Amino acid sequence: MCILDKSESESGRSDLSSPKLSETYLFISDLHLCASRPHITTAFLSFLQNTAIQAHALYILGDLFEYWAGDDDIDDAFHQQVIVGFRALADAGVKIYLMHGNRDFLIAQGFCTATKITFINDPALIDLHGKKTLLSHGDDLCTDDITYQTFRRQVRDKAWQTEFLSLPLPSRKKQIEAIRAHSEQAKSHKSAQIMDVNADAVQALLQTYHYPESLIHGHTHRPNQHQIQLNGHSITRWVLGDWYEQGSYLVCDKQGCRSVGL
Numbered sequence: 001m002c003i004l005d006k007s008e009s010e011s012g013r014s015d016l017s018s019p020k021l022s023e024t025y026l027f028i029s030d031l032h033l034c035a036s037r038p039h040i041t042t043a044f045l046s047f048l049q050n051t052a053i054q055a056h057a058l059y060i061l062g063d064l065f066e067y068w069a070g071d072d073d074i075d076d077a078f079h080q081q082v083i084v085g086f087r088a089l090a091d092a093g094v095k096i097y098l099m100h101g102n103r104d105f106l107i108a109q110g111f112c113t114a115t116k117i118t119f120i121n122d123p124a125l126i127d128l129h130g131k132k133t134l135l136s137h138g139d140d141l142c143t144d145d146i147t148y149q150t151f152r153r154q155v156r157d158k159a160w161q162t163e164f165l166s167l168p169l170p171s172r173k174k175q176i177e178a179i180r181a182h183s184e185q186a187k188s189h190k191s192a193q194i195m196d197v198n199a200d201a202v203q204a205l206l207q208t209y210h211y212p213e214s215l216i217h218g219h220t221h222r223p224n225q226h227q228i229q230l231n232g233h234s235i236t237r238w239v240l241g242d243w244y245e246q247g248s249y250l251v252c253d254k255q256g257c258r259s260v261g262l
């Protein structure tokens with residue numbers, strides 16, 4: 001597992017040409033990068049070089065990749081392209097944080113070291129300009145999706161993962177392809193409501209984390225801003241968009257947060 005940086009709300013950088021942007025935090029998720037969608041990879045690498053490079057920190061809230069079969073796949077040419085992009089961003093002084101999604105939860109220390117990314121757990125509580133902000137991929141909140149939650153418990157089990165990772169890489173990829181096909185089939189029979197976050201699960205999480213000012217998550221691919229009133233607290237739930245059709249990212253600075261299309 002990657003090293004967990006406990007100081008997510010670290011002090012500002014001093015090497016940026018634009019002091020205004022040095023106070024900027026960017027949030028993305030659900031890029032589903034893969035070799036067969038080169039236009040998304042191009043858009044993402046351009047985003048790293050032109051947009052993220054001006055920010056203080058970039059947070060990736062899961063599903064960076066279409067799937068990740070294990071860190072022994074790091075030498076793959078496509079993965080190397082992405083790794084080089086991240087390393088250049090990190091070398092320019094931008095802090096990069098990554099959380100697992102349901103498709104890339106096998107990302108481990110090898111990937112984080114190669115990219116100079118800091119791994120964060122799901123959920124992660126950070127301080128955004130004095131505002132408590134909770135980050136999550138979001139799949140854990142989809143509690144109505146019973147078959148998915150059962151599957152999730154199995155594949156997030158450490159013993160199961162150790163055994164799976166002991167298989168040869170091609171065999172793992174073959175199994176993942178089968179699961180992907182099965183998942184696409186299963187999703188076509190599920191209602192949109194089942195695949196959305198459950199309101200009670202969201203409330204329970206917000207209570208556990210003592211009512212942060214906002215929650216940012218992805219996974220559902222339904223970009224939006226929801227206002228939740230909970231026990232006298234007004235909490236904003238930001239849902240990040242995916243990068244299939246048109247990429248978008250959430251920008252948070254001292255003025256607040258806003259969603260921006262690429």
Ligand code: LP5
Nearest residue numbers: 067102103142147148151175178179180182183186187195
């Ligand atoms: O990702 P998304 O949004 O498309 O769908 C998710 C849920 N599906 C998944 C599966 C992933 O998409 C694909 C696999 C990722 C690779 C992980 C790497 C390591 C795992 C190795 C496993 C061998 O997460 C989908 C949710 C949806 O989000 C919305 O929340 O509904 O969940 C499913 O569709 C899962 C099914 O409901 C249950 C799957 C049980 C699998 C049982 C094994 C059957 C084997 C079939 C072989 C032919």
Ligand code: MN
Nearest residue numbers: 063101102219
């Ligand atoms: Mn997801």
